[in-house]
Amino acid sequence: MMLRLRALLGFFVTVVIALTLHAQVASGGKLRVYFIDVEGGQSTLFVTPAGKSLLIDTGWPGNNFRDADRISAAAKSAGLKRIDYVLITHYHDDHVGGVPQLVQRIPVGSFIVHGPNREQDQATERGYAAFEKALTDTKAKEIVAKPGDHLPIQGMDVTVISADGQVIQKPLSGAGEPNTFCKQSEIRTPDQTENARSLGVLIRFGKLQILDLGDLTSDKERDLMCPDNRLGKIDVLVVSHHGWHESSSPALVDAIHPRVAVMDNGAKKGGSIPVLDTVRQAPDIEALWQLHYSDEGGAQHNTQPEYIANLDGPDAGHDIELSANRDGSFAMRNGRTGLDKNYAAGK
Numbered sequence: 048m049m050l051r052l053r054a055l056l057g058f059f060v061t062v063v064i065a066l067t068l069h070a071q072v073a074s075g076g077k078l079r080v081y082f083i084d085v086e087g088g089q090s091t092l093f094v095t096p097a098g099k100s101l102l103i104d105t106g107w108p109g110n111n112f113r114d115a116d117r118i119s120a121a122a123k124s125a126g127l128k129r130i131d132y133v134l135i136t137h138y139h140d141d142h143v144g145g146v147p148q149l150v151q152r153i154p155v156g157s158f159i160v161h162g163p164n165r166e167q168d169q170a171t172e173r174g175y176a177a178f179e180k181a182l183t184d185t186k187a188k189e190i191v192a193k194p195g196d197h198l199p200i201q202g203m204d205v206t207v208i209s210a211d212g213q214v215i216q217k218p219l220s221g222a223g224e225p226n227t228f229c230k231q232s233e234i235r236t237p238d239q240t241e242n243a244r245s246l247g248v249l250i251r252f253g254k255l256q257i258l259d260l261g262d263l264t265s266d267k268e269r270d271l272m273c274p275d276n277r278l279g280k281i282d283v284l285v286v287s288h289h290g291w292h293e294s295s296s297p298a299l300v301d302a303i304h305p306r307v308a309v310m311d312n313g314a315k316k317g318g319s320i321p322v323l324d325t326v327r328q329a330p331d332i333e334a335l336w337q338l339h340y341s342d343e344g345g346a347q348h349n350t351q352p353e354y355i356a357n358l359d360g361p362d363a364g365h366d367i368e369l370s371a372n373r374d375g376s377f378a379m380r381n382g383r384t385g386l387d388k389n390y391a392a393g394k
């Protein structure tokens with residue numbers, strides 16, 4: 048009896064190992080990231096080689112499942128049947144608004160948040176209430192994250208940088224040099240909204256580092272980056288706040304030396320001229336990618352069309368996709384043209 052049980056257990060272990068290997072081979076051992084077009088909101092899906100998934104934000108409410116459908120299409124093309132973790136950076140409509148529709152399209156394991164909403168504003172309170180209801184209805188788990196935490200996602204390391212208005216107090220390993228870009232950054236009045244409470248993360252996959260700080264505002268960038276640079280250098284920057292001018296001070300953008308930046312702007316949301324300029328001229332930058340052509344930016348300030356997923360014209364919902372190797376090399380694909388650009392591993 049014991050022997051048979053052991054043999055059976057051995058068989059199951061073998062099957063599980065085989066399935067895991069199969070999933071890793073199917074994705075070529077790469078981390079895949081989908082920058083989904085939610086028209087000026089945020090929704091970014093990370094899928095590890097073993098098929099574990101993290102979605103950062105869910106786009107807008109309304110629009111008859113537009114954003115939920117775009118997210119589930121990306122999930123489906125990544126071979127997912129559920130999303131393990133959905134991280135809500137903050138409770139503004141363009142980030143948390145899509146939750147009630149999303150959970151009707153695809154199951155979610157856990158939600159990761161910065162804590163309760165503290166902004167007294169009708170739209171924000173409504174969005175928070177709808178999120179809480181979805182949480183109760185689906186019985187999904189809720190994880191409250193603090194700066195310095197590592198999120199429980201297998202296959203990549205996710206470190207919390209900011210949450211609920213707080214930022215990490217100690218530099219990350221290898222960082223902590225004085226930040227010479229602080230003096231070029233103006234001091235702004237502290238933001239009082241949910242933006243400043245954004246749950247921001249640094250994602251490491253092998254040697255590749257991707258920074259996503261949600262809509263974190265300049266005052267918090269200063270708390271994090273001055274006088275010493277607590278982040279060091281990163282490879283890929285998800286431009287904060289859709290490229291809106293309330294974020295992306297030189298103290299952050301220039302100091303972290305991003306090699307590639309991705310802006311989740313809409314045609315008329317984010318994509319401010321000063322931010323387009325700061326990012327395109329950041330030291331060591333190889334390319335700025337944008338989900339949309341920014342009307343405000345015009346030909347002079349937008350990146351080149353080959354790096355823009357959605358040009359002027361009717362809404363087509365094209366995405367941008369990144370696939371990364373553990374050695375730090377990666378490729379970016381424009382969902383509109385289907386063309387790839389390759390980036391060598393960083394030094």
Ligand SMILES: [Zn+2]
Pocket residue numbers: 087088089139141142262288289
């Ligand atoms: Zn936003």
